[in-house]
Amino acid sequence: MSDTGLPIASGRTSMRFAWRLSRGHRAKLLLVAVLGIGSAAAGLVSPAVIGVLVDAVQSGTADGRLVLWSLGLMVAAAVLGAIGTGVTVVLAARTYHAMLAQLREELVATAMHLPQGMVERAGTGDLISRSSDDVSEIADAAPAIIPAFTMTGFTIAVSLIGMTAVDWWFGLALIILLPIYVLTVRWYLRTAPQIYQAERAAMSDRAQQLMESQRGFDTITGFQLGQQRHQRVLTASWSVVGHSLRASTVQNMFFGRLNLAEFVGLAAILLTGFIALRTGQSTVGGATTAALLFMRLFGPINQFLMVFDTLQSVAASLNRMIGVVSADGPARSQVARSSTESAHVHVENVHFHYDEQSPALRDIGLSIQPGESLAVVGASGAGKTTLAAVIAGIHSPTSGTVTRPERTVVISQETHVFAGSVADNLRLVKVEATDKELCEALETVHALSLVRTLPDGLETRVGQGGTPLTSAQAQQLALARLVLANPDLAVLDEATAEAESAESGLLDRAARAAISGRASLIVAHRLSQAASCDHILVLDSGVVVEQGNHADLLAADGRYARLWEAWSRGRVSPNSDS
Numbered sequence: 001m002s003d004t005g006l007p008i009a010s011g012r013t014s015m016r017f018a019w020r021l022s023r024g025h026r027a028k029l030l031l032v033a034v035l036g037i038g039s040a041a042a043g044l045v046s047p048a049v050i051g052v053l054v055d056a057v058q059s060g061t062a063d064g065r066l067v068l069w070s071l072g073l074m075v076a077a078a079v080l081g082a083i084g085t086g087v088t089v090v091l092a093a094r095t096y097h098a099m100l101a102q103l104r105e106e107l108v109a110t111a112m113h114l115p116q117g118m119v120e121r122a123g124t125g126d127l128i129s130r131s132s133d134d135v136s137e138i139a140d141a142a143p144a145i146i147p148a149f150t151m152t153g154f155t156i157a158v159s160l161i162g163m164t165a166v167d168w169w170f171g172l173a174l175i176i177l178l179p180i181y182v183l184t185v186r187w188y189l190r191t192a193p194q195i196y197q198a199e200r201a202a203m204s205d206r207a208q209q210l211m212e213s214q215r216g217f218d219t220i221t222g223f224q225l226g227q228q229r230h231q232r233v234l235t236a237s238w239s240v241v242g243h244s245l246r247a248s249t250v251q252n253m254f255f256g257r258l259n260l261a262e263f264v265g266l267a268a269i270l271l272t273g274f275i276a277l278r279t280g281q282s283t284v285g286g287a288t289t290a291a292l293l294f295m296r297l298f299g300p301i302n303q304f305l306m307v308f309d310t311l312q313s314v315a316a317s318l319n320r321m322i323g324v325v326s327a328d329g330p331a332r333s334q335v336a337r338s339s340t341e342s343a344h345v346h347v348e349n350v351h352f353h354y355d356e357q358s359p360a361l362r363d364i365g366l367s368i369q370p371g372e373s374l375a376v377v378g379a380s381g382a383g384k385t386t387l388a389a390v391i392a393g394i395h396s397p398t399s400g401t402v403t404r405p406e407r408t409v410v411i412s413q414e415t416h417v418f419a420g421s422v423a424d425n426l427r428l429v430k431v432e433a434t435d436k437e438l439c440e441a442l443e444t445v446h447a448l449s450l451v452r453t454l455p456d457g458l459e460t461r462v463g464q465g466g467t468p469l470t471s472a473q474a475q476q477l478a479l480a481r482l483v484l485a486n487p488d489l490a491v492l493d494e495a496t497a498e499a500e501s502a503e504s505g506l507l508d509r510a511a512r513a514a515i516s517g518r519a520s521l522i523v524a525h526r527l528s529q530a531a532s533c534d535h536i537l538v539l540d541s542g543v544v545v546e547q548g549n550h551a552d553l554l555a556a557d558g559r560y561a562r563l564w565e566a567w568s569r570g571r572v573s574p575n576s577d578s
Ligand SMILES: Nc1ncnc2c1ncn2[C@@H]1O[C@H](COP(=O)(O)OP(=O)(O)OP(=O)(O)O)[C@@H](O)[C@H]1O
Pocket: 120, 354, 355, 360, 378, 379, 380, 381, 382, 383, 384, 385, 386, 387
């Protein structure tokens, strides 16, 4: 999956990105660290106080006042520690969620500009999984990281110093634990990242399967493929379960090794305490403090090392999210040959391959001046849609250069009607448009009378759950949107209506009105669309085989003339709908 999936950032890139993301939050993050250390310090008061009490009891100097003071101190430390921990966790969660929201915004913004080819190869499920599954993984785990590191790190350091101060033998006893911890962490860091990465990739695949099943619902029910799709979703879901189980197994093995270290550590400390008492190197109070400090260490040490597990999980998700955000760079450099600095369209020596075997476009050259219309015609599979996509910047050319105006709008074969009112659908491209402007745009594409017949006019709800629109009506709505957007270049690749239908004539007129006065490229699925354009380009197997205007091409009696003859055969007037 990874070779065809969206890019995954390296750890270093993610670190750099996370550092940039922390801008504006660093003071809060520092406060989280300081509060964490303060709370951890409060937790160390009790063992120290108990040690003093034990010694006082042993030496007979303990009295009620000392006990009460000690108790008061321990309660105050516990309360302060609890408040400090609570504030730390809430502040950390808030700060991380703000950073995460920023990352998600950047991810969505970048995803909108990724080359379509890249998203198609990876599958939209991968993108959706990165902006949902990965975000929740980070949201769940990340807030614990800084408090855990600072609180446990501080507790470990102070406990070690305290124990060594009681008797350096206790400090030495702990050193034998070091190799066990180092080896465990090394093993874990070698094993866990791939497992988490594979788990996230399986989640992407599951999202993809689910999404395809929803999108292709009609086809699936139409061809009775329900069982087959169900099986695919099931396989993808079980794959996630398998990977999650593998991750849990590695986690358990990790914790098992930590338990072994605890056992060895406790045995060493008890032995050291016994020897220290026997040789008179330590008092009972000192040994008690050392033992309590050591017992208190298990939790923080395990927590400290468990943060590595959290870190691996967060890093796997972060690398996937940042992979998309930083794909912006490569994606933009990929389209470097596509420039948007010009008011006209200029295409030179353009080649485009979907795959290595069969080039979809070969050595294309053309230009469209402002206000000029160019039609692309050719048999099915000739490369018309591909050429439109390359010119619109949806696909980057494999080689050659494309220059186009920045304000380019594409109307493709699939026009989506968004759930909302007709006005909402139009205002997508111009939020501030008045009702009058909306009506003018609809009038331009001959759709105003249609909208007036709808139950609530402009406010009629359309799209999912609303008044159903035919494909041709949806196309008219898209054309009205184009008029409102008022781009310098319009690329139309709409094949909604059959030739000679009442709708085809209406759509052709609507399209002509919508593109009037601006540079336009029209993928002419009906030759009536081409006849009215200033210039026509005939494609065959990705190569331009003819070009000129309608009259010249008919006079040349070549490929276009034959296409025209075939298309208009049987029609009373081939231009009747144009
Ligand atoms: N996403 C894709 N991946 C691989 N090959 C593709 C893809 N899209 C199109 N092709 C291939 O590229 C070639 C050109 O296809 P394209 O859709 O541009 O032709 P077209 O002239 O627009 O066809 P139609 O009129 O049927 O829409 C065809 O051989 C097609 O099979």
